[in-house]
Amino acid sequence: SEAKLIAEQSVTAPISRVCPDNLAYAIYTSGSTGLPKGTLLAHRGLCSLISTQIAHFQINSNSRLLQTLSISGDASLWEIFAALLSGAALYLADKEQTLPGQELIDLLNKNQITVLCPAIRALSAVPEGEIPSLETILAGGETCPPELVARWAKNHNLYNCYGPTEATVCTTYFKCDVNMSRTPPIGKPFANAKVYILDKYLQAVPIGVVGEMYISGIALARGYLNRAELTAEKFIPDPFSQTPSQRMYRTGDLAKYLVDGNIQFLGRADHQIKIRGFRIELDEIEEIIFTHPDVTEAVVIAEEVTPGDKQILAYAVANTLVKESSLVDELRSLLKLKLPPFMIPSEIIVLDVFPRLLSGKVDRRSLPIPTSFSHEVSSLPITGTEKAIASIWKDLLKKEAIDRNDDFFDLGGHSMLMVELASQLKSVLKVNVGLRSLFESSSLTKMASAIDEVLAKNSNKSDVDDATKGVNVDKRFFEEAAKSLTKIEHREILPLFISGEIAKVDAVAIDYLPITFLSDTSLSREQLFSTWFNNKPIISEIREGSLGRLATIMLPRFDLELHANKDSLIKLLVEGLEIAKQIGAKVVSLTGLIPSATNYGQALVDEIKDRELPAITTGHAVTTASVIMSIEKILKESGRDIRKERVIFLGLGSIGLTTLRLMLKCLPSPESITLCDIYSKVAMLKELKAQMKEQWGFENEVNIVESSKILPQEIYNGSLIIGATNVENLIEVSKLKAGTMIVDDSAPHCFDTNLALKRFNQQSDILFTEGGTLESPKAMTRTIYLPSQASELIDISLLRAMIRMNPSEIPSSNFSS
Template sequence: MASPHQTDDRVRQPGSSGTPVPELVARFARTHPDRAAVHSGGHRVGYRALDAWAGRIAARLATAGAGRGTRVAVLAEPSTAMVAAALGVLRAGAAYVPLDQAQPDGRIAAVLADARVTAAVATGETAARLAGSGLPVIRADEAAEGAEIPLPPIQVTAEDPAYLIYTSGSTGEPKGVLVEHGQLAASTEARHAVYPGAPVFLLVSPLAFDSSVAGLWGTLTAGGSVVVARPDEVRDPERLLELIERHGVTRMLCVPSLYRVLLDAAARLGGCGASTLDTVIVAGEPLPQALVDRHFAAHAGTVALVNEYGPTEATVWASYRRFDAPGPVSIGGPVPGARLYVLDDRRQPVPDGTQGELYIGGRGVARGYFGRPDATAAVFVEDPFAGSEGARMYRTGDIVRRTADGLLEFLGRRDHQVKIRGHRVELGAVEAALRTVPGIDDAVVVAAGDPPALTAFVLASAAVDPGAVRAELATRLPAAAVPGRVQPLERLPQTVTGKIDRHALQAMAETAPGNPVPAATAGDTVGEVAAAWAEVLELPEVPAEVNFFDLGGHSLTMFQLQEALERRTGIRPSVVQLFRHTTVSEQAALIRDTGAQDGRSRTDARQAAARRANAVRARRQRVGGGAGK
């Protein structure tokens, strides 16, 4: 029988110091006041300036009634102001509740109501969306300058809430995971043990995505610098590579699918664009073996690759596998202080090599779901293996297997929860939303492909327009939860017991033949663009005036569209241009205008790529990057 748990005791128990994150940041404001804390959009903020900025926000929040035990919403675009806003809420003793700008207004209103926030912090670009909330709204950008405001020390305890991040519940209602200061301190100290030093960290995650916790607080409590990528930079991999070079980024964390796109861009630039990195962390999606092999082919073994695993309920991460050379994929072993159990249906340990459900114990286990005691009790359960009274463990719903060398292999989900582009999606929530669409009687949603995408199989009492269905869902669900494909069926397959046969639907989604790509005549720019769309979106035909995203496109398929357009037209629009021109007719006009201006052919496009590579090499030499890795 395997040991009932697996733990990492190489360092002292994380969180034992009890030092809250804002106090650790404040120490660097005193000891290294001029060191760069945050870069974003051409702006640089030092530690003392960041701490003072957060103090001014905290003072305004205190006037608005925020303090220990309260919750404050934060709606801010990725920027230096976003970082100051989150730190300001913590300085006020409150818990920050990050809101996702990409969510529809109805979803944001639901989160505000569920979290019962006292106030909100916003910036000039986002404040208007909170105008009807009835909340006091503090403008983070307006607090950027001004006299330092002395605040009485606010002593938070390990049990005080630090942040509240929302995931999708099985009913489609928002469900907030409440993380306390003790759990945040434990997770952060574990990060310092695994990743020593003061990094220059590239943050590509929005504040509402829990990997931002790793980037922000893991870096600022170590005296490092956070480089916050703006949305237009995240959408363009070549600009992300330029950002890495310009700021000398040493560490980054992203989903595997985005990292694949970055490697594609680096290959187009002749292997340039990431010479300063020493560690790439991937999380949020299963790591493909091919990506591990490709990482080391691109970096020649000089850059570590780390596969992190962990749910929001375990404060960002619970296990990790560090690769210094190619090797078999796993989610590794526990982070310092975590306990990992592989248990059967009776919550008893299973032998090594046998699959079971993963349970997580240790000080990183969150308090639970805010305002949902029944949901909390269902998955935050007593830990009988910890040897201490009151210890709890979190039931992940993930099926794993421990190998002979003690590493964990991720095998899939126990339920119907999946990760789409790094976002957790409850298939039941999507199905429930589909059943409310007029004309749809029943629906089953599956995830298929690599990277995974959602396919909705529906029973309809009338003709169904897939585009209209997707548009309706987009008003109520997060973008990652909107199926890219809606497939009407005459009946849903059933098992011998009369239940919906999800395995059959999964096979249908995975083996569906690709649609033939329409041909275009020579010189027909609209036809070439439409053919590129049809290829990327796997659609038989594409309307000229429909938005790319309404047909199932997303930020990662936009990169594929960029490649397809270059192959078909000889013109390679930037990703930013494609995000601004989102119909076939607009992109055709863009390509015609570009071609008329510089007459680029496919050969010219390759020459332009070479010029970009030379520019990156020159910039790397200026910052002392040396030869490419």
């Protein structure tokens, strides 16, 4: 047995002869002579990098890392060893899941990833969406644009990282400030590394003066495998070091020191570039083109043909007798044999002569840059699907025409563009094709066939869909609607308010759509907001009862998008306030996640300063009161006494903190209270504990649970859990003890409601309720206003759900206005 075999082994620790200077790994990077360079790295540098960065970025056993980078690149070593050596969790996924897209966001949220290490290019292609668990982003590989900082540094710790393979993955870092308007610097070196900026005489340049970067320290590579001459050229003695054997690496990168000591990266001193995170030496491509017998001159450049999308362009001068089109095809075939796909030029341009400078050198700035790329087309797209795909390709790839036998990648496509292609296919053809399928069918004809298969499967359901789309096909819907206190009207009502045909309202709640709403329509996000909302806030409903008239103004935003662009959200909210004023509202409530996305309304207040617009409430006071009422109700329904309950507060932001204070003021003291907040530090919770004892008069036991993305067992020892967090499915329903009660005001819910319902139906041993919903003591009516075309766009089941809702039940944040 295994136990017997293990017992036979020695209990003496093995003697290891591994030392820090032993080789840890060899990794190949692009070379300027047409041959990749095998770079040799020792254990010493990798150990220094990982131990330093684990401490600096606070990677620990509660951290969760997603490996997004290929193991063929050295940056993947950071992801792997930072997790393994800190006790963190390392999540592996299919390549398709880690490409920028909604699937990646879903993956990050599902696994509550806390640390991400994407290439800059990949990060810029990730669609907007909220990732509340994500704390730290370590981005690098190419220049970080300011707009990327503005988007990601708002809710996450974004670091701009720099480092060549020859210095063990990463050398410098800079924590980005969301308010930066310029390209962020690459920062300062990590421990055990030094960066010099020197002139051609290896003398240090003054602050603000451009020079070449040299790196020194224990993380330098041994050199290049079997390339002694190149090693001697790139790794030279460090004249500033007191250690005789210390070397420094010549990076070939230009930079300057800023007055604050940070380093600003300025590009390459040679023709090496980075595209989509790949280090490419353009000389290497030129040399291969030169090997063609009919080419007399060749130049390769990298140019942003469209903003943010750098393309490789190759230029050749050939013998006069050579046909241009055949030469281009031969050169492309030659390059494919010698180079990886990411190094193939997007366009090969044959010129009669190259433009020259007075010195006789090629004037690279005067080379013609195509605004679109043309190539010979012999067979045009035939089917409707082929034509639709070709139209999208032309726009993405900047091609004047597409041949039906063309391949997406042969025309300059890459993985980032493939993500955009999938998005546009969903928008134009109403088809959701997986990235894996698109990668496997990259020619136009194969892609069209794959999409036609999906469309054919969908069409099999068309009869069912026709029967369930549109209110005009379902008589039962009208019968049910006639008896409901909720009515649905198809018209725009703002003009009727202005003309006086509809009575003014007393208050307004500004709301947004759940992302799940998309699945109930036949529209894409862009179509929904443009055709339905006209990209502006709309009046979506009016409730009326003894307390007055309350309108809801809906923003053209989904819940997952609220934190993505603060300026855009504020602009929409101001438009909503202007509509609220037009329809008579005196007070406007900001509902759900809008307060947290606007600094609890303060950002909006600052924006409308000195303007005569309705007053604003975040609704937190009413929400907190409703949570306390829900606690009272669940205790009453279960016949339990709060004085015997072990209460857990999960989430101690604005709502959680105020609920705690109000509970201690209005209800008897529970047996114990445990405080847990995944965002708060222990020091804050300790201060709160002291405040509960000294100021709020709580004399019983108070426990503190340290912040964690995975809840510890102490949480599941509670008998009453009060949720007020924004982390979805934080509680594992299967771990709840019998008799546990949950009052949840989290958005989204902090536990899986489907699993909770399943357990309740099977075992009836847990009880849970919404924390923030109120019911009017007197009946209210509700009128929902939809565009005239909505009946053809919304699933009948959604309309039926709307009329079945009790209009007297109202979210507390809406009610507060």
